[in-house]
Amino acid sequence: MVKKHIQALKEKSVEIVSIFSAIVLWQIIAVYVVGNKFYLPSFTDVAGALVEIISRDSSLAIMGLNLQLPMLVVDFLYSMMHFSIGLIAALVIGIPIGMIMGWFRTIDRIADPIVEIIRPIPPLAWIPFAIIWIGLNPFAAGFLIFIGAVFPIMINTFTGFKSVSRVYVEAAKVLGCNTNRELIRYVALPSALPSIAAGIRIAMGVGWMCLVAAEMFGVSRNGLGYQMWHFYDLHRMEFVLVYMLILGFLGLFIDRLLRYYIDGKLLKWRKGVVI
Amino acid sequence: MGSVKVTNVSRKFTKDEDKSTLALDNVSLEVDDKDFVCFIGPSGCGKTTLLRIISGLDKPDIGEVYLDGTKIDSPGPDRGMVFQEYSLFPWKTVIDNILFGPQMSGVKKKDAIVRGEKYLELVGLQQFRDSYPYELSGGMKQRVAIARALANEPSVLLMDEPFGALDAQTRNILQQELLEIWQKKSITILFVTHSVDEAVFLADKIVMMSARPGKIKEIINVDLPRPRDRTSPEANKLRDHILKSLLKEQGH
Incomplete structure (x- = not known):
């Protein structure tokens, strides 16, 4: 061993x-x-800051319970909540829209100009409206992550549906699979899955990048991004750097987890395909 | 039963407003139940278009197609089809590919599996039951495609150059196997090919087509006794006749 x-x-x-x-x-x-610790904290400064952060506690209030947990865990949970709200909304809205745009030519023509105008707007430019429409609550942060994540998912789903091989559709038709609903469910969706999965991976990356900005405009008093800004205000740059590294490692970890799950479970049939 | 009747079918493909190709021009044909018919002709003669119209994937501009007296206007499980390209669903295992048709027509999973395994055995691929298509060779993929088409228990099997992408050795083996399946299942087979050799070895009737506009030029009854010898003098004579006729068609 x-x-x-x-x-x-x-x-x-x-x-x-x-x-x-x-x-x-x-x-x-x-x-x-x-x-100068302010301009560039050293490795030992950062390690010390990490130890301090880990040893601090914070309270987490859920469902009337007031739990005493390490600060890092509480911030992590808040960030994951913001991230999940945005990503789930992006999946629920992006995949169906991408599907119908990819399958029905008319809907593509109707939706495409609108999508193409909204898509290039940087997600962070939505911050003012996120505050006005939704208010200072976790859903506003989720909204920004949603804006960042929804387009990669939508576009990749669309591309996946557009490039469904004609021979699979025809083979399904002669086997008795004839309605649009059945063809989408049994042929187009599984065939587009590799492309959709790639879109989700890109979306998670973009959403993760939006997280720091989303937490900076006061949607909550917790979260990894919020803490980073908090320590910046205190001019404790070694703490800022700790949070930067944590955000980086978490992003890497989430991506690896997703890749492991998708390649190992969902896309077993693509073994031997060079990606 | 599986008798096919094609009456006065024409099909035109329009590219631009003023450019169009007449792929089929007033084609009529009758195929008896349990016949093995091969379609042969120069490329672009509309033989694939005719097969697609019979399958219901394409629609004629004029004319009708009947299967056992019922008019065909959409694809259906009574007509199985094997394509030239590999058409197995890559995300499904071999057995799930074969089960697809029966499950679509509402057969219970349990009964479908029994049926699927029967056809898997018919093409001799039991040990690849749970493999994915990427693990199979070209010949095996087409065997599974045949099993998948047969699992719907169609009365007509339509085959569009199914062995076109295979090497000569595999092709000969699969032709032999297909004849055995045809005799066992007693169904009608309509088979498009560009290989004269293949048509002479397989067919009861060879339909020779001419190009642009696609028309039926000649129907040859092949009365060579089965099992056939690929190199017998009679087979050679027939091959010679068809080859000369094809050459004339291509303008040489």
């Missing part, structure tokens, strides 16, 4: 040396070149 771990470490030696050198270089530059 131990031997196996050592072997695994040996195989990854180049990567480990690379990360280790980057940390050493960072520490040297921060301490001896910049020499």
Whole structure:
């Protein structure tokens, strides 16, 4: 068992040396070149800040209960709530619209100009209306993430439906699958699934990037993005950097989890296809 | 029963407003139940279009098609089809591909599986029951496609150059297997091919078509005894006749 771990470490030696050198270089530059914690906190500053954050507690009020949990966990839960609201809304709205636009030529022609005008508006430009329409609550943050996530999902679903191979549709028709509903359900949807999955991955990336901005305009007093801005106001840049790194690692983790699930479970039939 | 009647069918494909091709021009044809009919002709003679019209995937501009006296206007499970391209659903396993037709027509999953396994056995691929199409060779894919078409228990099997993409060896084996299936299941088969050799080996009747506009030029009754010998003098004579006729058609 131990031997196996050592072997695994040996195989990854180049990567480990690379990360280790980057940390050493960072520490040297921060301490001896910049020499100012405000401009560039060193690795040890950040590690210290992380330890402090982990040891702090915060309260989480749900359903009349007042739970005492580590601050990091509470912020993580709040951020995940904002993120889930946006992403679920984007899935529920983006996939059906992309489906009907991809399947029915007329609906594509009706919806396409509107989509193409709204799509290039940067998600963060929606902040003023998000506040006015929805107010300062988690749903406003969710709305921004929704705006960022809905278009990649919609466009990829659309493309997936557009490129359903004609021979599959015809094969299904001669086998007795004839209505639009059946063809969408049994042929177009499974055939478009790889494209939809790719869209969801892109959408999660974009949504995650919108998270920090979404939490900065006072929708809640918790959340990883909110805390980052909070420590910025306090000029504690080593804490800002901790939250930046946490956001980065979480983004990576979510993407890996999704990829593992999609490739391993949903798209088993595509093994051997070079993506 | 599976007798097909085609009466005065014409089909025109319009590209621009003033450019159009007459793919089929007033084609009439009668196919008896349990016949094996091959369609042969130069490319662009409308043989695939005629097959698609019989399947219901395409509609004639003029004329009608009847199956056992009933007019055809849409695809249906009474006519199975095997395509030239690999048409298995890549997201379904072999058995699920075969079950697709029966499940669409409302057969219970349990009964459908029994039926599916029967046809899987007919094409000899039991050990690939749970494989995905990407794991199969070209010949196996077309075997599964045949099993999938047969699982609906159609009275007519339409085949559009089903072995066109296969190597010569596999092609010969599959022709042999198809004849065995045809004799076992006693169904009507309409088979489009560009291979004279294939038509002479398989068909009861060979329908020769001429190109642009697509018309039936000649119907040859093949009365070579079965099982057929690919290299017998009679087969060679027939091949020679068809090849010469095709060459004339292409303007040589």
